[in-house]
Amino acid sequence: MTKRYFTAIPILFISFINTLYGQTFDGVRISLKGGILNSTIKGLETTVLSEPFFLNYTLSNKKVTGFTGGFGINYEIKNSIASINLDVLYAQQGTELLFNNTEKNFNYRMQFNYSYINFPILLKLYPFEKSQDGLHGINVGVGPQIGINLSPENIVYTSGGPGKLPAFGTDLQQQQQIRNVLKGKNNFGINFHLGYDFRGRGFNVDLQYHYGLTDVVRTEANAYNFIENKNTNQVIRLCLSWELFSSYPKKSVLIIRNPRS
Numbered sequence: 001m002t003k004r005y006f007t008a009i010p011i012l013f014i015s016f017i018n019t020l021y022g023q024t025f026d027g028v029r030i031s032l033k034g035g036i037l038n039s040t041i042k043g044l045e046t047t048v049l050s051e052p053f054f055l056n057y058t059l060s061n062k063k064v065t066g067f068t069g070g071f072g073i074n075y076e077i078k079n080s081i082a083s084i085n086l087d088v089l090y091a092q093q094g095t096e097l098l099f100n101n102t103e104k105n106f107n108y109r110m111q112f113n114y115s116y117i118n119f120p121i122l123l124k125l126y127p128f129e130k131s132q133d134g135l136h137g138i139n140v141g142v143g144p145q146i147g148i149n150l151s152p153e154n155i156v157y158t159s160g161g162p163g164k165l166p167a168f169g170t171d172l173q174q175q176q177q178i179r180n181v182l183k184g185k186n187n188f189g190i191n192f193h194l195g196y197d198f199r200g201r202g203f204n205v206d207l208q209y210h211y212g213l214t215d216v217v218r219t220e221a222n223a224y225n226f227i228e229n230k231n232t233n234q235v236i237r238l239c240l241s242w243e244l245f246s247s248y249p250k251k252s253v254l255i256i257r258n259p260r261s
Helices: 002-007 009-021 044-048 171-181
Strands: 025-041 057-062 064-077 082-101 106-125 137-149 155-160 182-184 187-198 203-212 217-219 233-247
Touching: 025 057, 025 203, 044 057, 044 082, 044 217, 064 106, 064 233, 082 137, 082 233, 106 187, 155 171, 171 182
Parallel strands: 025 082
Antiparallel strands: 025 064, 025 233, 057 082, 064 082, 082 106, 106 137, 106 155, 137 187, 182 217, 187 203, 203 233
16 A cells, blocks of 8 residues: 555655646745644554453553744745645654553553654645735645655663563564564645745744554464554644745736826
């Protein structure tokens, strides 16, 4: 499934360029972006513990907070309320699994600390405003996002409790084995956007929800009873952006003089 998505990337890119080529743009804005995100990887509880091997235990999947930042380019389509936005964003995305065996008084934590370079493309609409000096105000958007995993083995394992046995090995040994078994993958999904662009300030606010469509963790053959399962990214992202450059067409001004002057 993932291979089919990423095989389609060149086709989507060429189609997008052809779309841009056929449009006329009023303005271009280049912005520096930074913010925070809250992410989780769905389905990891089933991947790690597919059967109830223990009697009294809890296994929870906890959302984590990370940083995101990069730059974006916004193209306003002429004589419309629409723009096309391209971003390149670094993002700290992952999740945290917390296991507690209350019967044996043993617990562990697995932190999936992945780093991505995300390439979201948005079609944005400004429903309440159309001005000659650029689109501003409330805007909504939707579009695809491709994410490249830069750290597919960055899983941190820690354990504790009186029930921890020497036969389990050290945390570092377990961590390396888990890294050999669970491999982070690239991501493809859809973004839903709500934003506000402040007129004349060069300052914008973006809130986005990313719904992952592809499996982002591959399970190798292992002795842990981990299974292959579909694990998707779910991310809420809040970004502030500062315009470094903006270009709009010059307006013609008609001056009417008083004949008596």
